Amino acid sequence: MGRHTRHIVVERAPALFIIPCGDHNCVDGGYDMTHAVLRKLSDSAASFEGEVECRGWANGSPCTRRLHLVAHAVYSPSAPRSDHEV
Numbered sequence: 001m002g003r004h005t006r007h008i009v010v011e012r013a014p015a016l017f018i019i020p021c022g023d024h025n026c027v028d029g030g031y032d033m034t035h036a037v038l039r040k041l042s043d044s045a046a047s048f049e050g051e052v053e054c055r056g057w058a059n060g061s062p063c064t065r066r067l068h069l070v071a072h073a074v075y076s077p078s079a080p081r082s083d084h085e086v
């Protein structure tokens with residue numbers, strides 16, 4: 001598993017935070033952290049962590065991969081912005 005940081009400008013991005021599953025055998029996989037992220041952003045949280053389970057299937061059984069989210073959000077009146085380190 002690689003480590004990468006994504007910088008997302010919320011004002012311009014669609015309000016959707018879905019990270020693809022890294023398992024090539026996984027079907028319909030992905031981590032949907034939209035609700036967790038937007039809830040935290042609406043609380044003006046400066047930083048938060050979360051864990052999301054893959055919703056896909058691998059080899060006929062549920063994919064059990066989990067993704068840990070560490071986010072640091074910076075808010076400004078004109079351009080809400082948050083950095084998500086995944």
Ligand SMILES: [Zn+2]
Nearest residue numbers: 021026029063
């Ligand atoms: Zn998966």
